[in-house]
Amino acid sequence: MSKLQLEQFLPYRLNRIAAAVSQDFRSVYGPHHDLTIPEWRVLATLGQFEAMSAKDIGRHSTMHKTKVSRAVRALEERRWLKRRESEEDRREEILTLTALGEKVYRDIVPKAVAFERRILDELGSEAMPLLGVLERLEHIFNVH
């Protein structure tokens, strides 16, 4: 009878690794600023692009619009971002980080970079192949 070794199965391994990495990364920003992953993604996207609509944040960080909506509200309540009605389209709101939000962003980014750096260093010569294969996988599953 043909069997399957779950622990060798690609989708399973990818999921488990991604979960472990995310969990570990949480220890980077968790202790200092209590953030969920959706909140972190919104913060990171706004830190990167300065001003953006919720719609565009969702597209760029691949999150459902309700997820974005909730994360935005949570960050707004913490005074980490503010909304401004768009001039040319009053349906959408332009979101930007507040001074406080930017402060948090500037605090987290170096830690995030260091976290990533540490992983790639531990991988050593396999770091490059990893980045290449991730790109290939993103292309195969058109995650872009």
Add this chain to the structure above:
Amino acid sequence: MSKLQLEQFLPYRLNRIAAAVSQDFRSVYGPHHDLTIPEWRVLATLGQFEAMSAKDIGRHSTMHKTKVSRAVRALEERRWLKRRESEEDRREEILTLTALGEKVYRDIVPKAVAFERRILDELGSEAMPLLGVLERLEHIFNVH
């Protein structure tokens, strides 16, 4: 000001890819048998090991015990597995697939293998590096 490109950030990319792969894999077993991921993992583990306790299923497939408990009940209600009280320890239950459950398992496994094969084929010469680097990552984050 130092910024971070979220779309290039390792934890983010891993999560997105893992989600996309899982989503795609769902189309393998989804249409024929309506299964959640936890249910699939329980099914796969029991198919692989014949008889096992819920505890051991959780350890082998890295799932929280309540998640296992719920998946087991769902599969039991579908008559895909059955429970049997353990002789030597009456706290635990030995779980095994029913004939029906094994039939489903034998139906899904070849499709799962083909799914994985297709990905690795598309990766071509980068398939081997991927498998190597996954092992390294599992080791680094002691996912084992």
Add this chain to the structure above:
DNA sequence: AATTGACAGTTACACTCGTGACCAATTGTG
């Protein structure tokens, strides 16, 4: 100018998940 359809964002609902409490059974310690 009015109506229709599309669209940005929010909310209600059902469902899933992990935490912590719990029960019954087992193991360890005095």
Add this chain to the structure above:
DNA sequence: CACAATTGGTCACGAGTGTAACTGTCAATT
């Protein structure tokens, strides 16, 4: 042998999520 600590499994609860419905706005067609 008794009693405390541990363990396998379930359940109640709160938090997070996607679907679908909804509000307000814009664009197209008439």
